[in-house]
Amino acid sequence: MDCQTAATQFFSHDDETTEPGRGDEIPVEIGYALLSAGSLGAVVFATxxxxxxxxxxxxxxxxxxxxxxxxxxxxxxxxxxxAGETEKPQINWGF
Known part of the structure; x- marks a missing residue:
């Protein structure tokens, strides 16, 4: 095995968190949770x-x-x- 192949195998990850754009999803999810929680609180208080x-x-x-x-x-x-995110049901379309 040459050095380039070894380095490629060492630095490659098959992890889901290394997908492009995945790091941007977490702050968006947090922001959405806070915004929706604040909106819910405002509606309940106003009611x-x-x-x-x-x-x-x-x-x-x-x-x-x-x-x-x-x-x-x-x-x-x-x-x-x-509340966190619950597991989404997986749909098997049978294809």
């Missing part, structure tokens, strides 16, 4: 605490809606961002 801004409610009830909306939005956003 629960929005009534406090629309109607004139007693101060104690307004505070309850704001705290409940913030807690629910935060819990759902964190749960959504950290």
């Amino acid at each position: 629960i605490a929005g009534s406090a801004a629309v109607w004139h409610l007693p101060p104690m009830f307004e505070r309850f809606l704001l705290v409940t909306g913030a807690w629910a939005a935060g819990a759902l956003a964190v749960g959504h961002a950290t």
Whole structure:
């Protein structure tokens, strides 16, 4: 075996992470997870605490809606961002 063949075998990887562009997918997936989690949190907060801004409610009830909306939005956003990706089903087309 010559030096060039040995070097080629040493430095070649059959790993999935060495595919071109794979390194760019991970930051995009993280960004998408954070953006979708933030959007989910904003919608949940607006849904629960929005009534406090629309109607004139007693101060104690307004505070309850704001705290409940913030807690629910935060819990759902964190749960959504950290849920991770599940295994995608493989389809056998029979070809």
